[in-house]
Amino acid sequence: MRTLSAFCGPFVARRCWRCSKISLRSVNSGRNRQLWLSPGRGGHSRASLLLCMNGEGAASAAPRATRTPPASSRTAQVHRVTRETDVRVWLNIDGTGECRVRTGIPFLDHMLHQISAHGLIDLDIQASGDYEIDDHHTNEDVGIALGLALAQALGDKRGIQRFGHFLAPLDEALVQVAMDFSGRGYLDYGLVMPTERVGTYDTQLVREFFMALASNAQMTLHIRQLAGLNSHHIIEASFKAFARALRMACEIDSRRQGEIPSSKGALTDQQALRNARGT
Template sequence: MQISDREAQAKGNYQATSVNNISLSLSRTASVSRTTGETDVQVELNLDGTGKCHADTGIPFLDHMLNQISSHGLIDLNVKATGDIEIDDHHTNEDVGITLGMALAKALGDRKGIVRFGHFVAPLDESLVQVALDFSGRPHLSYGLEIPTQRVGNYDTQLVREFFVAVVNHSQMTLHIRQLDGINSHHIIEATFKAFARAMRMAIEIDPRRASQIPSSKGVL
């Protein structure tokens, strides 16, 4: 149970983004700090990065997966977290997901100009995972992984779903994850994070044909 929750230390940095010689004033970077009685998490990201990542959460497997998001999503990502991992990894894993989701939402701003939808099917040896997502403003997770083991190293594989629940709820995206094949737990999870990163990379790209418009027939997301 969280004792306190201080989420107000969030700020977005605004910079000009050029698409086909169209200059856009978009919030494409963000820095978010979130402190509770269980964890202290800082996330900095640049949606227009080159895949540089520094992740130090105290959970080595989670750090590895954050590197996949950064590398395959071409997002510069800096994550620092301390938490009560002497109890277990649950709080830190979840709160990293929450803070990452908050940073994504902050960096996207009103989501003007983005493609909005993304999808990808990622293989990793025998594993094959499909991800489709929509920065819709309506959080929803449909999770279809069947991970055969309880742990990968010391990482509890139940925490994969908890991470994505947290990201989805706080970035306000719709996310569908489907496992098409796979028997190795590590391969299934890593293919999932790679597919998620590639789908997100597609969704956050600027669409030059409506770079100054919100990508919705309603005019708002």
């Protein structure tokens, strides 16, 4: 990036990954000054100066799950509240892998970062839940909200590839994922974990996460383990393979010229999406 010398010292030009506004960020030691230079979407209605001293106020400058996304991009946000959990998801399918995730489950956060980084999806997920019971409800509800957000961002799926597959190795582990945005939620799960936990994370929750995600994204999802001795490696390989398969399935096929990739002319249960938005 080009460094500019103006306004209290050197600045670096940056583009907001949500609203595409250009900003100048100070690189002075101990100080973080950010001046928005151009109008844009996402709630920045006028030029504003954000001052963060020694990292304080960073949360206010960070992207938030509740920010209104640009209408022209494949973005969505979901806020799901129950008596057990409170989950907010914002995503941009056509992103660069920007990720801000805090679910209260560190291992799940690590896996969600894999989806963002390898799927090139911008993710903002904030969740809280009844951790005093266990992680099950929060883990599942994050999967539900992420699936709903994917379904909303893809809409009627015009022009997408629809199918995706990937074979991902991680040391001794090898996992294959295939998916189809068919409009029908289904999971065929073939992971075998050698341990019950990875750190504090119950390995049974991997299946619950993918089940919730596939059902609510209206996606047919197959996960196959070809090799693996380490639970962490097996799980991470599955999330990386999922991310790359998702990236393939969501890519625009220019030859379709905006048509729905189905011989029957429909791939989305619109009523289910409307019901989900109302809950």
